[in-house]
Structure formats: C-alpha cells, structure tokens
Amino acid sequence: MIRLDDLGLFVRTAALGSFSNAAREADLLPGQASAAVARLEAELGVRLFARSTRSLRLTPEGQSYLPYAREVLAALREGRERLVEDSGALQGSLRIAAPSDLGRNVLLPWLSDFRRQHPHLDLHLHFSDQVADVFRDPVDVAIRLGAVSDASFVALPLVPGNRRVLVASPSYLKRRGAPASLEDLPNHDCLSWMMKGNAYDKWSFPVDDGCQVVQVSPVLVCDDADVVRRLAIEGHGIAYKSWLDVRADIASGRLAQVLAGQLGELAPLHFICPHRQQFSPAIRRLHAALRERFDEIVAVDGPGHY
Structure with missing residues (x-):
C-alpha cells in the first residue's frame, strides 16, 4: 500500500x-x-x-x-x-514569503493580528529580498513587488498602482543639498540593494516620451532592502524605495521625498500562489485581510503614489 x-x-x-x-x-x-x-x-x-x-x-x-x-x-x-x-476554524500552517522591508515594517503587525484571529493556524514567515520560487521553495504565498511576467502562477493585485519614490533624510539634504533634476542623481551619494544578485543601480523613471534610466554609483549596497531604508534614515544618502516601504518614515519626518514632482517607477504589489487549486480557506482569508488593509492605506494616502 x-x-x-x-x-x-x-x-x-x-x-x-x-x-x-x-x-x-x-x-x-x-x-x-x-x-x-x-x-x-x-x-x-x-x-x-x-x-x-x-x-x-x-x-x-x-x-x-x-x-x-x-x-x-x-x-x-x-x-x-x-x-x-465547513467548521469555520482555520487550522494547519501557512508559509508566507515577503520582501524584507515590507514584511518587517508593514505586514508583520497585520500577520500578528491575523494569527490572533485564527489561533489554530501556524504561520511560517520568510522575509527576504531573494525572490521566492513558489514552485520549488516551501512557500504557500508570496507577497511580491514589481511587474509579474510569469503566467504560470496566479498573481492577485494588492496595490497595483504602488510606485517607487526618491527619499533622503533631512540631515543629508541639509549637508549635500537636494538634486535639482534626475540628471543630478549620479553626483549624489546613492544607496542600493541587491536585485537578482546584482546591485539595483539603474533607476527607471517614467517621462513624457517613455522612460528615463539613471545610472547611479551606490556608495552603500546591501542585500537587505530594509537596511537600505535605515541607512537613508541615518543620512547616508538617497534611496529609491517603494512608497509602501517609506510612507511612515515620510509622515514622521524621518525621511523627505526628493524630486517630489517626478513620477516614480511602478512597483505593483501582488499576492502570488502557484495555482488556484492551492487557494485554501486560509489563503483566501489572508488575501481578503491584506487587501482590506492595503485599501485603507490607499484611501488615506490618496492617488499621488498609487
């Protein structure tokens, strides 16, 4: 047998x-x-x-x-x-992968609340900027920033209009001044993280005639995007981050937006599963809970960065 x-x-x-x-x-x-x-x-x-x-x-x-x-x-x-x-109680385990910054600073308190609401459900959290392979890695759900080009899995939008923004600390801007245009960025201290094994040093911006790519020379590079955000707060330079990652820092004054009139690159947030057959009750409820939370953020912030 x-x-x-x-x-x-x-x-x-x-x-x-x-x-x-x-x-x-x-x-x-x-x-x-x-x-x-x-x-x-x-x-x-x-x-x-x-x-x-x-x-x-x-x-x-x-x-x-x-x-x-x-x-x-x-x-x-x-x-x-x-x-x-049918019993109404979620049980078992749910393995969730998310980017480091978003996971630690945005998702973690929400996931903690979700766990309190469903005490018989175990959550296994993997916060990393290495992109999880939802077919090979032991992951049930991946929360992922950026465009999704692979049609082999299911990607449900959470914040489809999220964009990147340029940010720096007030202390850095006081010391070095703010760039007057995108062309000034290479003359500034820039901070970057690793993307697919390489430093993310080609920053893309939508412009009237298409897209403008700015090549920067990062003075600090880290494989953890949350560390890059912290380095920016400490005044080490300018970072190009997802609005969802830095919105609280901007609201508190820890970071200031740089070139605020310049539209940033789209960085849509998706809820990803290998296929619809794996949409368990726990996954469906988690998606609904996260979508509700993100919708509240978009409603508060308005259309400027979404």
Whole structure:
C-alpha cells in the first residue's frame, strides 16, 4: 500500500532535486527521504529517479507519474480544507514569503493580528529580498513587488498602482543639498540593494516620451532592502524605495521625498500562489485581510503614489 508521506516526499524531491533538501524541509534525515522514495518505487515496480553520486533526476516513468501524485495530494488537501472551511476554524500552517522591508515594517503587525484571529493556524514567515520560487521553495504565498511576467502562477493585485519614490533624510539634504533634476542623481551619494544578485543601480523613471534610466554609483549596497531604508534614515544618502516601504518614515519626518514632482517607477504589489487549486480557506482569508488593509492605506494616502 502506498504511504501518503512517501508520495509527498517524492513530489518534494522532484521539485527540489535533492533527497537532502526534501528531508530537511520535512525535518527528516536524508536517508529517510531516500528510503521513502525507495518504498514508493518498490510499491509501483518502477524506478522514479535516476541516481548517481552527482545528480538526481526523474526517469521517464517518474515524469509520467509525478502529475498523478500531485493530483492525489491536492485532492486530499482540498478535502481536508473543505472540512476545515465547513467548521469555520482555520487550522494547519501557512508559509508566507515577503520582501524584507515590507514584511518587517508593514505586514508583520497585520500577520500578528491575523494569527490572533485564527489561533489554530501556524504561520511560517520568510522575509527576504531573494525572490521566492513558489514552485520549488516551501512557500504557500508570496507577497511580491514589481511587474509579474510569469503566467504560470496566479498573481492577485494588492496595490497595483504602488510606485517607487526618491527619499533622503533631512540631515543629508541639509549637508549635500537636494538634486535639482534626475540628471543630478549620479553626483549624489546613492544607496542600493541587491536585485537578482546584482546591485539595483539603474533607476527607471517614467517621462513624457517613455522612460528615463539613471545610472547611479551606490556608495552603500546591501542585500537587505530594509537596511537600505535605515541607512537613508541615518543620512547616508538617497534611496529609491517603494512608497509602501517609506510612507511612515515620510509622515514622521524621518525621511523627505526628493524630486517630489517626478513620477516614480511602478512597483505593483501582488499576492502570488502557484495555482488556484492551492487557494485554501486560509489563503483566501489572508488575501481578503491584506487587501482590506492595503485599501485603507490607499484611501488615506490618496492617488499621488498609487
């Protein structure tokens, strides 16, 4: 008889390409994941993976069987979630990935409230500027800034009109003065974070005839965008940040908007899931809760940056 745990480990091993990674995700030893797949292979009478000391890949039989395994697990999950939905209480766990700055400073208190409203639901939070792969990484939901070009997953808008803005601390502007135009930016101390492994140093701005890209030479670069925001507050230079990340700092006077009349690049915020079959009751309620919160922010701030 096929064990459901073995089936799940087969699916995750195929996604992660490693027994070790699949075992680590399930809090097992690597040998236990390999043994689980071996049991499944024995039950089916076929080899699902071609193994070597350096690689692990699906056999043709494994590739054929994988969609059926996923469908079985999805059907069982859907049945369990329907029972939970009928009972009215959210249970289980929800794994959420979000950008560092937005996650820590905007989403965290909202997610804490959501957890208090649903005490039987466990939240696993991953705040990082490394873009989560919703198919390979152990993530149920990804909150993501920027345009979505991949049509293989479902992206629901949270704040479709969010834009980036140039910001600096009052102390920096007093010391160095404010740039008079976009062309002045390369002459200023600029702060940047890593985007897809590279420093985000080509800042794009919409203009009447299309788009103007300004190449800056950052004096400080960090792989954590929240750190860049803090460096800007401390007066180290000018940052080009999502309005959602810095709106509270601007309202408090910790940061001031630079070139306020210049429209910033669109940075729409999306709620992303691998596919609609994974829209569990917990995910649907989380999306509704976040959408309500962001709608309140847009209503307060007005149309200037959205």
